[in-house]
Amino acid sequence: MASDSSANASPDRTPELRAKIAAELEGVDFVLGYGRGFDPLHATPVTVRSEKDLGRLIFDPTCVQNLATSLYGLRGKRLGVVVKGCDSRSVIQLLQERLWERENLVIFGLPCEGVIDLAKLRASMDVASVKAASFIGSPRNGLLRLTLPEGGREVVIEKESAGLLADKCLRCQYPNPLVSDHVIGPETLPQGAQDTYADLAALEKLSTQERFDFWKRQMGRCIRCYACRNACPLCVCKHVCLADSREPHWLSAEATLQEKWLFQVMHALHLAGRCTECGECQRSCPMGIPILLLKRMMNRELKELFNYQAGVSLEAIPPLHTFLMEEDRIKDRGLLW
Amino acid sequence: MSGSATTSLTLGYYPGCSQTGTAAEYDRSSRACCQALGVRLVDVPDWTCCGSTPAHTVDHVLAGALAARNLLQAERIGHDRVATPCPSCLAALRTASQHLAQDVQPDSNAPEDMAPSFRAEVERLLDRPAPLRASAVSVLQVLAEDVGIAAIASAVKKPLTGLRVAPYYGCLLNRPPGLMAFDDPENPTALDRVLTACGATVVDFPFKTECCGAAFGMPRLDIMQRLSARILDMADTCGADVIVVACPLCQMNLDLRRGQVNDHSRRQGGREFSLPAPYFTQLLGLALGLAEADLGLDKLVLDLRPVLEAARAREQKRALEVAAVAAAKTAAKAAAKADGTSGQKPGKPGSEPGPKEDAPCA
Amino acid sequence: MRIGVMVCHCGNNIAATVDCEAVALAAREFPDVVFATDHMYACSDPGQKTIEQTIRDLKLDGVVVASCSPRMHEVTFRRAVERAGLNRYMFEMANIREHVAWISLDRKRNTEKATDLVRMAVEKLRYDRPLTAKSFEVHKRVLIIGAGVAGIQAALDCAEGGLDVVLVERRQSIGGIMSKLDKTFPTIDCSVCVLGPKMVDVGQHPRITLHTLSEVEELSGYVGNFEVKIRKKSPFVDWTKCTGCGACLEKCPSKKVPDRHNEGICTTTAITIPFPQAIPKRAAIDPTVCLRFTKGKCGVCQKVCPANAVDYDMQDEVLTEKVGAVITATGLDLFDHTKCGEYGGGRYPDVITSLQYERMLSASGPTAGHIKRPSDGAEPKTVVFIACVGSRDRSVDRPYCSTFCCMYTAKQAILTRDHIPDAKAYVFYMDIRACGKGYEEFIRRAQEEYDVQYIRGRVAQVYPTSGPTGGPSGGQLMVRGADTLLGAQVEIAADLVVLAVGAEAAHGAPELAEKLRISCDAYGFFLESHPKLRPVETNTVGIFLAGACQAPKDIPASVAQASAAAGKVLALLSKDKLESDPQIAQVQTIRCIGCGKCERTCPFGAIRMRELRDGSKRAEVVETVCQGCGICSVTCPVRAIQLAHFTDSQLLAEVNALCRTWDETTES
Ligand SMILES: Cc1cc2nc3c(=O)[nH]c(=O)nc-3n(C[C@H](O)[C@H](O)[C@H](O)COP(=O)(O)OP(=O)(O)OC[C@H]3O[C@@H](n4cnc5c(N)ncnc54)[C@H](O)[C@@H]3O)c2cc1C
Numbered sequence A: 001m002a003s004d005s006s007a008n009a010s011p012d013r014t015p016e017l018r019a020k021i022a023a024e025l026e027g028v029d030f031v032l033g034y035g036r037g038f039d040p041l042h043a044t045p046v047t048v049r050s051e052k053d054l055g056r057l058i059f060d061p062t063c064v065q066n067l068a069t070s071l072y073g074l075r076g077k078r079l080g081v082v083v084k085g086c087d088s089r090s091v092i093q094l095l096q097e098r099l100w101e102r103e104n105l106v107i108f109g110l111p112c113e114g115v116i117d118l119a120k121l122r123a124s125m126d127v128a129s130v131k132a133a134s135f136i137g138s139p140r141n142g143l144l145r146l147t148l149p150e151g152g153r154e155v156v157i158e159k160e161s162a163g164l165l166a167d168k169c170l171r172c173q174y175p176n177p178l179v180s181d182h183v184i185g186p187e188t189l190p191q192g193a194q195d196t197y198a199d200l201a202a203l204e205k206l207s208t209q210e211r212f213d214f215w216k217r218q219m220g221r222c223i224r225c226y227a228c229r230n231a232c233p234l235c236v237c238k239h240v241c242l243a244d245s246r247e248p249h250w251l252s253a254e255a256t257l258q259e260k261w262l263f264q265v266m267h268a269l270h271l272a273g274r275c276t277e278c279g280e281c282q283r284s285c286p287m288g289i290p291i292l293l294l295k296r297m298m299n300r301e302l303k304e305l306f307n308y309q310a311g312v313s314l315e316a317i318p319p320l321h322t323f324l325m326e327e328d329r330i331k332d333r334g335l336l337w
Numbered sequence B: 001m002s003g004s005a006t007t008s009l010t011l012g013y014y015p016g017c018s019q020t021g022t023a024a025e026y027d028r029s030s031r032a033c034c035q036a037l038g039v040r041l042v043d044v045p046d047w048t049c050c051g052s053t054p055a056h057t058v059d060h061v062l063a064g065a066l067a068a069r070n071l072l073q074a075e076r077i078g079h080d081r082v083a084t085p086c087p088s089c090l091a092a093l094r095t096a097s098q099h100l101a102q103d104v105q106p107d108s109n110a111p112e113d114m115a116p117s118f119r120a121e122v123e124r125l126l127d128r129p130a131p132l133r134a135s136a137v138s139v140l141q142v143l144a145e146d147v148g149i150a151a152i153a154s155a156v157k158k159p160l161t162g163l164r165v166a167p168y169y170g171c172l173l174n175r176p177p178g179l180m181a182f183d184d185p186e187n188p189t190a191l192d193r194v195l196t197a198c199g200a201t202v203v204d205f206p207f208k209t210e211c212c213g214a215a216f217g218m219p220r221l222d223i224m225q226r227l228s229a230r231i232l233d234m235a236d237t238c239g240a241d242v243i244v245v246a247c248p249l250c251q252m253n254l255d256l257r258r259g260q261v262n263d264h265s266r267r268q269g270g271r272e273f274s275l276p277a278p279y280f281t282q283l284l285g286l287a288l289g290l291a292e293a294d295l296g297l298d299k300l301v302l303d304l305r306p307v308l309e310a311a312r313a314r315e316q317k318r319a320l321e322v323a324a325v326a327a328a329k330t331a332a333k334a335a336a337k338a339d340g341t342s343g344q345k346p347g348k349p350g351s352e353p354g355p356k357e358d359a360p361c362a
Numbered sequence C: 001m002r003i004g005v006m007v008c009h010c011g012n013n014i015a016a017t018v019d020c021e022a023v024a025l026a027a028r029e030f031p032d033v034v035f036a037t038d039h040m041y042a043c044s045d046p047g048q049k050t051i052e053q054t055i056r057d058l059k060l061d062g063v064v065v066a067s068c069s070p071r072m073h074e075v076t077f078r079r080a081v082e083r084a085g086l087n088r089y090m091f092e093m094a095n096i097r098e099h100v101a102w103i104s105l106d107r108k109r110n111t112e113k114a115t116d117l118v119r120m121a122v123e124k125l126r127y128d129r130p131l132t133a134k135s136f137e138v139h140k141r142v143l144i145i146g147a148g149v150a151g152i153q154a155a156l157d158c159a160e161g162g163l164d165v166v167l168v169e170r171r172q173s174i175g176g177i178m179s180k181l182d183k184t185f186p187t188i189d190c191s192v193c194v195l196g197p198k199m200v201d202v203g204q205h206p207r208i209t210l211h212t213l214s215e216v217e218e219l220s221g222y223v224g225n226f227e228v229k230i231r232k233k234s235p236f237v238d239w240t241k242c243t244g245c246g247a248c249l250e251k252c253p254s255k256k257v258p259d260r261h262n263e264g265i266c267t268t269t270a271i272t273i274p275f276p277q278a279i280p281k282r283a284a285i286d287p288t289v290c291l292r293f294t295k296g297k298c299g300v301c302q303k304v305c306p307a308n309a310v311d312y313d314m315q316d317e318v319l320t321e322k323v324g325a326v327i328t329a330t331g332l333d334l335f336d337h338t339k340c341g342e343y344g345g346g347r348y349p350d351v352i353t354s355l356q357y358e359r360m361l362s363a364s365g366p367t368a369g370h371i372k373r374p375s376d377g378a379e380p381k382t383v384v385f386i387a388c389v390g391s392r393d394r395s396v397d398r399p400y401c402s403t404f405c406c407m408y409t410a411k412q413a414i415l416t417r418d419h420i421p422d423a424k425a426y427v428f429y430m431d432i433r434a435c436g437k438g439y440e441e442f443i444r445r446a447q448e449e450y451d452v453q454y455i456r457g458r459v460a461q462v463y464p465t466s467g468p469t470g471g472p473s474g475g476q477l478m479v480r481g482a483d484t485l486l487g488a489q490v491e492i493a494a495d496l497v498v499l500a501v502g503a504e505a506a507h508g509a510p511e512l513a514e515k516l517r518i519s520c521d522a523y524g525f526f527l528e529s530h531p532k533l534r535p536v537e538t539n540t541v542g543i544f545l546a547g548a549c550q551a552p553k554d555i556p557a558s559v560a561q562a563s564a565a566a567g568k569v570l571a572l573l574s575k576d577k578l579e580s581d582p583q584i585a586q587v588q589t590i591r592c593i594g595c596g597k598c599e600r601t602c603p604f605g606a607i608r609m610r611e612l613r614d615g616s617k618r619a620e621v622v623e624t625v626c627q628g629c630g631i632c633s634v635t636c637p638v639r640a641i642q643l644a645h646f647t648d649s650q651l652l653a654e655v656n657a658l659c660r661t662w663d664e665t666t667e668s
């Protein structure tokens, strides 16, 4: 699907992207980018190994995936990777934690105006029936034009794309890649105001009991498919993940609320100071459990305690990866004796 | 160039009751100075009592609610910093913000017999939620920090050269330190710096924060007389021409009640004091070249003008003397040169702006 | 596995509120428990015998004792199981005294909780594995940092005990604060007269290597095997040649340098010997004020030195020493009173500190023992002392008591009346803290024999009576304060005001703590391992504390702690080999992903990264350095580091033993 060109249209970055990748192909094993998926509303990761793969590359608001997720498993190779602003934070986090080497990575950074959340579209229509889709104007204030079958004919409907943007895009502070070798096209402006954590505030309005019930309901629905874990670019334990480990035996395979909940809490805690809120965990959850809330809670706490945000600086050291006798904002000394 | 500083700042402004009466000149001069320095003050709409007197002696929740109401009014028109000239109002307003900020929402599971929180009480009294963000600052702090000493100095048109001033802060302006969070509580210097920027000579005044007797002027006149007399005595001893104040109540004790203070001093065999006690904004206004009428100089009981005249005359005389000395020196040198006996390094003395080097410090 | 359980009554300490018999009965039902009993005193000889006998008779693999805190008797019981042939780590202790019996009177619920704790211990024991300690050689030398009276005492004690001592002092001479004092309370004996001989001993002792003008730059290694880097600052004088004759001092033209030894009340030269009794008595140049260094001219000292010792090109030197233990004795610095605007904030020359006053009182000081006002040199007739300046004052973030100011103030007031019999001495105080031997009597003497006027209250303000522009000369200072006993305000016209400034940790103490990997409190005083039971140890094995670096202390207490630290070091290094604690971190190499996070967080530097043959990296724990704190283990994203004896599985077993009822209560 091609983006219509109109007055406020976003630049089509695909040609430049292809050109830049072509120029780098020689030095890398392959480049990870986006291609069209099984239907017009889905993108899918593609690997570009040679010139002939270039034609498969696309970039538009359906490119929701965080390609950094694949990186850790491909350690030891020399790769190119296509990242949006948010995805670049995952890359920074991986580099900063020495989980990848910068010199083995060529980063193609795409300034981004937002991606769409299919769940939002699904709420009002049958997404599977869409025959063709195109974006008109900037996703921030343009339209999504869909072609649908109706009684043998095809009809075209239009939706305002702003209403379909992913929540993370609405509060996005870093639409431009924070680390890259090539920036494709002009930079864009952040669209969100400062993150006020309104979602958490709403949850915290509930009484303790109500909140407990909320999570009991949500966690009870988890089917332990581990999609969230597998989608997370920073869940690097892979075959030694505690969820599968017998020694130590943190979790049993029982399908009880206790085990499910403990898994999610563990997932969140292991990402304290690391999670960049790319939202892949929640997006990939087939049960639609709002697990990003847990991570945002951790992040808000980290911001308050350590004034730290993950994945924005290569030089920073995550607060939980350091040891200080006395933290500025934690006064525990007085409690000792 | 208009000479006004480049600052462009808009703040809420809470005058407080005394600014409409006994301290009208403080209000007028504060507004004039701020305007001249590029600070726009927007009055808090429909402001009421700040709760400082006498509400807070009777019911501190009620006092807090009064203060909070004014700040909420300011927020309503989009200002979360509110400037006020009066230290007493400042204390009341800041106390309310601090208490509300520190007050956590009581847990819904809290035991019944726990007293309702300060916030809950205030909200009940105001009949609306008080998610207060606004806080108050003194006009002095705005001038010293937001505008800045350098900007003030560069906006001065008629420096108060030669005027010896004793800066008197009073007890409240920066205390308690935890609440006011401005300047050193024991030896504050903001006024010193502002006045120095105006070109005045600030004397090292040890009684900057001594008690003037405050509201004791009513129930126990003798106490107020004794304390204010001490302050004036020290200012006089330090050789000050004027004692400069920043608080309506101090000003009242040191100016309006001067007759009472002098009575007392005389009875104790002490001196009478004639040094005027203007607000710092009045002196600042003069230095900025503002009209006397805009500064309310006529409202002062002890006229400021003769002192200014005297300082000016003194300064002129001194300048003449200095110039004379310098002229004599150059003449002598020229003579020596004519003699052909000049052994001194040529050029150097002539290139110096003579008077400055020899100026005796006051 | 075969587990035995013993529940202790601790006389009535536990049995009064816990049904010990019932706990033992319940324990018999726990998995793998083959024996459970209760006992009056498990730690007593019969108690220990029972444990040993049962192990042998029933062929037990492990033992649980439910009694007091492991801090008390864990070692006792570990020895007992070892005597019976078990590994000492096949033992667990449940604390049912401090954690149960002493905190609640509800016998029924206490018994339930005690049972739960025993269940936890049993479950953990089921996952315990035998661990064995390794032994390593030690260096029989000790490093002592700071040579005030505490460092000096510790050095002499260690040297007498047969250890080689490396003594590091950052000033030019040893002696610390005590070398600046005139007399000492409560005996009013001459300070340098008692300290001097000890300083000389340090200078001459064959086992003591003294490094002055030196600081510790880095400490690595572990107990028994520390390696320390010492930076010796250049004195620009060859101390092997300098004889301390002082010829250079007389000729140095730079004479306006504030004299540090005299607390700045007089000036000295750029090349100095700080005081006549200095050890080592050698000259040194301060390059920040020497004309040769600042202006590039001069060179007089080099010309006049008869020994030809002056060398302007001399460089700093960095030495490395190997030691087995460390004693820190870095002492104290004094509160900066210029923070207190109410006392003039440093603006009035006649407001001085107590230590400046000591120098004035001292016969070897700049005024040769005559008390003179700095402003005009006149003899003061009224001296006001203000106590607690920078002590017990939250407004300047010094909430603690400096402990010795009350006493030295009394001493100085007495000496004032001695020196100037017609002078009046006033002391403004908050409380008088005189709880040492002979101290209260000393205060009484000041009040009764010497007629020192004690006024209980704080001083609100000190101001010059003549007005500062009039110049202070001849003028007095008015001291205004509260007399809380009279409930009145008092004003005293003083000729001299002496501030009893409080103690602060020596500047740079927190940075030193970081280098040594010991802890300090928010004020920079070093933290002892336990405030009551381990007051000279730190949490880093092999590093000990002496003197005022741990908390403000007077001389007797500093000396006592110094000797205690020396005793600890002597005991530690009396062994040829030390055993390392096996409760340390262990890396599971197959899990480790080589991210190096553990290396970054380990506060003791116990982890290094090792390269495998394929070039990838893995973490490795240096066993002797690891303190078993467990920080790495929680940092490791893949749980590849486990703390032996506190593995995830062991801790989980405990948690699960405790949380058996979760589902029942919450999943309804
Ligand atoms: C005015 C005054 C009067 C006093 N009068 C008395 C009295 O009469 N009787 C009494 O019992 N007590 C008195 N005291 C208390 C007494 O001074 C202390 O108890 C004592 O000095 C503590 O000894 P110390 O060795 O622990 O510390 P210090 O004397 O402070 O010595 C510490 C030494 O360590 C050195 N040092 C610091 N940091 C480092 C470093 N990083 N590296 C190397 N070296 C370092 C310092 O230079 C210093 O030489 C008085 C204190 C004061 C301030």
Ligand code: SF4
Residues within 6 Å of the ligand: A231, A232, A233, A234, A235, A271, A274, A275, A276, A277, A278, A279, A280, A281, A282, A292, A295
């Ligand atoms: S936890 Fe979720 S939001 Fe955070 S980095 Fe992982 S996938 Fe992204």
Ligand code: SF4
Residues within 6 Å of the ligand: C584, C585, C601, C602, C603, C604, C605, C606, C607, C621, C625, C626, C627, C628, C629, C630, C631, C632, C633, C643
């Ligand atoms: S347990 Fe880990 S972090 Fe702690 S000292 Fe040992 S290696 Fe370092």
Ligand code: SF4
Residues within 6 Å of the ligand: C587, C591, C592, C593, C594, C595, C596, C597, C598, C599, C618, C619, C635, C636, C637, C638, C639, C640, C641
């Ligand atoms: S933190 Fe864990 S995974 Fe990373 S290097 Fe250390 S042991 Fe290995």
